[in-house]
Ligand SMILES: Cc1cc2nc3c(=O)[nH]c(=O)nc-3n(C[C@H](O)[C@H](O)[C@H](O)COP(=O)(O)OP(=O)(O)OC[C@H]3O[C@@H](n4cnc5c(N)ncnc54)[C@H](O)[C@@H]3O)c2cc1C
């Protein structure tokens with residue numbers, strides 16, 4: 001690990017002042033950053049601990065929730081309002097990592113954990129444009145079972161690993177950030193980037209910007225939500241693919257549906273084409289498979305991951321038929 | 330700057346790079362907490378901070394100024410072993426023993442989580458109370474791997490203490 005100076009921020013203003021220095025990085029639970037620093041893939045020379053910043057979950061005037069960035073993943077998953085009103089979010093968090101890691105991880109850190117793959121970690125043995133821009137990508141022609149099928153580029157085929165972020169994409173969350181140029185809000189779907197020719201940049205955040213909170217809007221009356229994760233072992237494994245969905249029916253017709261996929265792209269993938277195909281329809285297995293096919297029309301599978309579009313389609317069909325029957329939590 | 334480890338006040342390391350795990354083992358010579366993977370993947374380094382289970386390998390010791398840390402060395406009392414320690418012996422909850430300190434600290438953290446109603450991935454009703462079934466224990470303990478495959482004994486030991494409440 002490279003040497004660095006450590007400071008604990010008292011409040012957001014203090015964090016921003018310290019974070020404005022080049023080479024500084026914010027530290028949440030450290031479960032991603034400390035690991036990357038140990039591998040010398042991340043080399044900040046100032047760490048600003050932001051776990052002492054406010055960590056509350058508050059009701060908003062429009063019936064939603066405002067979640068501070070320092071809230072731990074466990075605290076968010078167990079919050080009564082999240083369990084009752086946003087089960088997709090509770091479920092997604094509980095499907096991720098392990099209890100120990102969820103106790104450490106913060107909301108801000110979960111959002112900004114690196115989009116990554118095993119080649120990104122292999123600093124000695126592999127080329128990676130995300131780690132060393134311009135060096136090449138060994139994943140494209142390598143073992144790429146876990147990699148992206150949508151929105152990838154020649155430069156990078158890594159996927160964003162978060163479960164929580166897939167739920168937040170489906171919930172139309174808003175990210176509150178603060179920085180040298182003042183406060184701004186970013187629609188969740190716009191926070192993470194596709195790799196293009198700059199895969200070293202995972203998000204649209206500017207240098208030194210701090211995530212302060214996430215806002216969840218109220219869900220439409222009667223809407224139900226669920227999360228399903230498919231992985232190589234039953235627990236403590238990253239998603240091969242995952243589906244978050246919010247469904248509102250009138251009779252048996254879809255009035256509103258919001259869908260996001262994990263494990264398919266460089267960012268949590270909001271499936272707007274599938275949503276459009278489903279609006280006004282009655283949920284059946286075939287209707288959902290067709291909607292998923294519309295979303296994956298431009299998929300570009302690699303050697304080992306051609307199974308992903310069909311796996312996502314079947315997972316989506318299972319989630320939506322359960323939600324339509326009122327079965328999933 | 331100082332931490333409290335098993336009730337005793339101890340200095341934090343001067344180099345902020347030192348993980349809580351290395352500080353416990355190398356700095357304080359409390360070698361009960363084990364280093365398995367050193368990257369968050371095995372749970373051998375699990376300790377309790379203010380009663381919550383965390384991974385000490387991914388934690389920087391300087392982050393824990395003023396916090397109460399409990400390691401396996403802090404569990405037994407003058408009256409004898411902690412009930413979970415005794416149950417692990419009774420139910421063959423280990424073979425080589427390398428994962429055991431992490432398993433036991435993790436189980437103590439898990440008990441507190443279940444008691445305050447934290448659901449898990451396998452909990453059917455997000456609004457209900459938690460019953461620590463075998464399936465629940467397996468899911469909640471999935472962050473602690475055992476290379477020796479002692480999982481059956483581990484789950485039985487935990488069930489005996491936390492569910493049946495049988496003091497060993
Ligand atoms: C073994 C293992 C298994 C895992 N499995 C899963 C899984 O199955 N599913 C899943 O979703 N995740 C999984 N994870 C990832 C885990 O969820 C993340 O590491 C965690 O959420 C990161 O949160 P943190 O607070 O520890 O972030 P940190 O490591 O502290 O920070 C991550 C990044 O965010 C930045 N940052 C932190 N807070 C802020 C802020 N407020 N504003 C701006 N920048 C900030 C940091 O500078 C850093 O770049 C796993 C991790 C491990 C180690």
Ligand code: FES
Pocket residue numbers: 363364365366367368369370371372373374375384385386387
């Ligand atoms: S040593 Fe910490 S999780 Fe393996």
Ligand code: FES
Pocket residue numbers: 422423424425426427428429474475476477478479
């Ligand atoms: S007893 Fe050997 S690793 Fe668990």
